[in-house]
Amino acid sequence: MGMHPVCSADAPRSSTRRGGLPAAYVAAGGRAINCKRGVQGAMTRVLDGNAVGQTIREDLETGVETLADAGVTPGLATVLMSDDDASETYVRMKHRACADLGIESIHREIDPTDAPETLFDTVSALNEDSAVNGILVQMPVPDHVDKTRVLRSITPEKDVDAFHPENVGRLVAGDARFKPCTPHGVQQLLAAADVDTSGADAVVVGRSDIVGKPMANLLIQKAVGGNATVTVCHSRTADLASKVGQADIVIAAAGVAELIDGSMLKEGAVVVDVGVNRIEDDSERGYTLVGDVEFESAREKASVITPVPGGVGPMTITMLLYNTIKAAGLQAGVDLPALADLADLEVSA
Numbered sequence: 080m081g082m083h084p085v086c087s088a089d090a091p092r093s094s095t096r097r098g099g100l101p102a103a104y105v106a107a108g109g110r111a112i113n114c115k116r117g118v119q120g121a122m123t124r125v126l127d128g129n130a131v132g133q134t135i136r137e138d139l140e141t142g143v144e145t146l147a148d149a150g151v152t153p154g155l156a157t158v159l160m161s162d163d164d165a166s167e168t169y170v171r172m173k174h175r176a177c178a179d180l181g182i183e184s185i186h187r188e189i190d191p192t193d194a195p196e197t198l199f200d201t202v203s204a205l206n207e208d209s210a211v212n213g214i215l216v217q218m219p220v221p222d223h224v225d226k227t228r229v230l231r232s233i234t235p236e237k238d239v240d241a242f243h244p245e246n247v248g249r250l251v252a253g254d255a256r257f258k259p260c261t262p263h264g265v266q267q268l269l270a271a272a273d274v275d276t277s278g279a280d281a282v283v284v285g286r287s288d289i290v291g292k293p294m295a296n297l298l299i300q301k302a303v304g305g306n307a308t309v310t311v312c313h314s315r316t317a318d319l320a321s322k323v324g325q326a327d328i329v330i331a332a333a334g335v336a337e338l339i340d341g342s343m344l345k346e347g348a349v350v351v352d353v354g355v356n357r358i359e360d361d362s363e364r365g366y367t368l369v370g371d372v373e374f375e376s377a378r379e380k381a382s383v384i385t386p387v388p389g390g391v392g393p394m395t396i397t398m399l400l401y402n403t404i405k406a407a408g409l410q411a412g413v414d415l416p417a418l419a420d421l422a423d424l425e426v427s428a
């Protein structure tokens with residue numbers, strides 16, 4: 080395959096983590112990697128975000144224990160001002176993951192028709208609450224609430240989404256306090272699969288503040304897990320197919336169901352699907368989840384691909400837990416060596 084630096088279909092190369100294979104990859108014991116032969120006979124690896132995320136959570140558990148020894152219990156607060164089903168589900172999943180790891184979580188629900196000040200007063204109280212180390216306002220908020228003001232209202236030290244302009248600026252400057260959870264999860268997933276981003280042509284499809292922009296920023300950093308040449312495509316991009324077709328790594332984050340199919344991909348591309356789109360159907364649940372990538376055709380061309388669900392999603396939650404524990408450590412002045420492997424991606428390279 081026109082296989083630039085990105086990845087080999089064989090055994091993973093040496094990595095920066097734990098002096099060999101990335102910890103997550105090793106401990107996942109192959110569960111993270113499920114191979115199937117594509118049309119050209121090359122093996123396609125399907126990455127298991129649950130397995131990689133679980134391995135990372137083992138390190139996080141050690142971090143929680145270290146905090147407990149210092150008398151600190153990490154705390155996350157979520158704020159939901161929406162009736163949206165998917166948002167409610169995401170928030171519920173975040174709380175469940177916190178409980179599993181020994182992170183305290185509290186939830187504030189605000190009627191979506193309430194005045195914006197109700198939300199801002201809630202965030203102010205959480206900013207002042209010393210039991211709360213991380214605050215997350217689930218997006219989107221209703222139209223009558225100024226989203227920019229919401230992002231600025233969370234104190235940057237508790238901004239575990241990393242959406243506050245101070246944290247965005249620090250990320251861009253290569254001095255991240257927190258990395259945004261989904262792009263960071265993608266970066267950790269690529270590292271766990273031993274995908275070398277350095278020198279790779281990466282195409283990010285989507286320019287959202289939550290995924291596309293920070294993803295591009297992480298991939299261009301002069302750091303481990305960065306050093307890629309990045310193109311950001313969006314709804315006004317002329318000839319998306321030709322841009323995607325040149326990519327060694329495709330990050331699909333447009334929020335458009337099955338926008339990218341196998342015919343658009345370069346043979347051997349690494350494909351990360353961030354999309355979670357609900358397609359209504361007659362099933363009991365009433366919908367099926369599909370990504371931004373048409374999985375079956377893409378799998379025939381890709382060397383590495385993430386499924387939906389079970390790819391990026393679990394990694395997003397894992398990195399939220401990581402940011403919450405990191406925030407607790409920073410706020411309490413407790414060093415957390417168990418988190419050091421995960422911070423490898425912040426090292427200059």
Ligand code: GUN
Pocket residue numbers: 215216217218219240260261289
């Ligand atoms: N809505 C969709 N993704 C996210 C996320 O990562 N954080 C928040 N706060 N809201 C979201």
